[in-house]
Amino acid sequence: MSTSDRHWHQRADLKPDYGHSLWWFMFANGGAIAAILLPVTILVAGVLGPLGVPNWMEDARHFGWTLSNPLIKLYLAVLIFLTFIHAAHRIRYALFDFGLRGSVVALEWACYGLAIVATVAAIALIVFTP
Amino acid sequence: MNEGEAALAAPRTYRRALSGGWFLSRRSYFLYVVRELTVVFMVAWLAWFLYEVLLLKQNAFTSLSGNYVVLAFSAVCLFFTLWHAITFLNLSGLILRVPLGDRFAPPSAIKALSFGGLIGATLVGGAVMIYLGYVKL
Numbered sequence A: 001m002s003t004s005d006r007h008w009h010q011r012a013d014l015k016p017d018y019g020h021s022l023w024w025f026m027f028a029n030g031g032a033i034a035a036i037l038l039p040v041t042i043l044v045a046g047v048l049g050p051l052g053v054p055n056w057m058e059d060a061r062h063f064g065w066t067l068s069n070p071l072i073k074l075y076l077a078v079l080i081f082l083t084f085i086h087a088a089h090r091i092r093y094a095l096f097d098f099g100l101r102g103s104v105v106a107l108e109w110a111c112y113g114l115a116i117v118a119t120v121a122a123i124a125l126i127v128f129t130p
Numbered sequence B: 001m002n003e004g005e006a007a008l009a010a011p012r013t014y015r016r017a018l019s020g021g022w023f024l025s026r027r028s029y030f031l032y033v034v035r036e037l038t039v040v041f042m043v044a045w046l047a048w049f050l051y052e053v054l055l056l057k058q059n060a061f062t063s064l065s066g067n068y069v070v071l072a073f074s075a076v077c078l079f080f081t082l083w084h085a086i087t088f089l090n091l092s093g094l095i096l097r098v099p100l101g102d103r104f105a106p107p108s109a110i111k112a113l114s115f116g117g118l119i120g121a122t123l124v125g126g127a128v129m130i131y132l133g134y135v136k137l
Helices: A018-048 A060-067 A070-097 A104-127 B003-009 B027-057 B068-090 B107-134
Strands: none
Touching: A018 A070, A018 B027, A018 B068, A018 B107, A060 A070, A060 B027, A060 B107, A070 A104, A070 B027, A104 B027, B027 B068, B068 B107
């Protein structure tokens, strides 16, 4: 049987692009996590807080005390990591849509690289605060 | 140069080049681009939040109560975050194929579960975040 006679998923010369699937996997999970967890975080800390509703960012004592909890650190680390990766993936494809098609590899390195560097910096900040 | 040679020298392309404002030509294209750019507001809010964490680390954090600049910024970010949430979870029924015996779970059930997750997380998470503000320290 020649290569062209087979269905694409039976062809030994075609290998899965694991790198590509990894970014799409994290994009999808990041999108879901951001869709479910980010609205309530913004609503409480950014909208209700300034309106005078007491919350975990009420003052420095409450904010520091809440941030000292390892589960809160884990929550924020997961939320930030997956949202940043999701954003990098979306921006990478949006820039392509806007006509930036010269160097796809450089664009990928810029977007995903920036997301990873920002995530590492953010997690370091959260882990070592307060 | 005859007609054939001229055609070879400058072959006609059948791929239409997109202009910079292609997304303004149709409403659905525009809404697609807005959906793509919702992440900018999500990342902007997280960046602001991390700045507040940095202020806390430097003992410079002040209460946000009555800060209407933060309120306006967060309201805009919340609007686009909800836009992302609704458009993203709306697709969950099409994307998530959950095997159920020799069939798949109905897309409407997957979608209902996704939006249920958003509502549940908002109610439970919101209650916890507000409760933490009432804890006596």
